[in-house]
Amino acid sequence: xxxxxxxxxxxxxxxxxxxxxxxxxxxxxxxxxxxxxxxxxxxxxxxxxxxxxxxxxxxxxxxxxxxxxxxxxxxxxxxxxxxxxxxxxxx
Numbered sequence: 001x002x003x004x005x006x007x008x009x010x011x012x013x014x015x016x017x018x019x020x021x022x023x024x025x026x027x028x029x030x031x032x033x034x035x036x037x038x039x040x041x042x043x044x045x046x047x048x049x050x051x052x053x054x055x056x057x058x059x060x061x062x063x064x065x066x067x068x069x070x071x072x073x074x075x076x077x078x079x080x081x082x083x084x085x086x087x088x089x090x091x
Contacts, residue, residue, distance in 0.1 A: 008072035015064040023056040 030052050034040060 005072045008068050011071065012064060012068040015067070016061070019057060019060040019064065023053050023060070026056060027053050 027049060030048060031040070031045065034044070034048065
């Protein structure tokens, strides 16, 4: 039986794969649409690849990390540690 963290890690890897595939599809669609609007120049293609692909990966990747942290139990560990510090000390 898989542990909670192993299951979360497996799901995180699946999410990353889906993010890469979807980002590639969106990037291809954007480049296709830009080619219908006029000539594509090399600097425009490079800037589009960097902007669209990096933005999608960053945004979706950070969201995937938030889900991973929650599912793996790391948020629970941090919450318990924070609650321990908030307790008043006994004299």
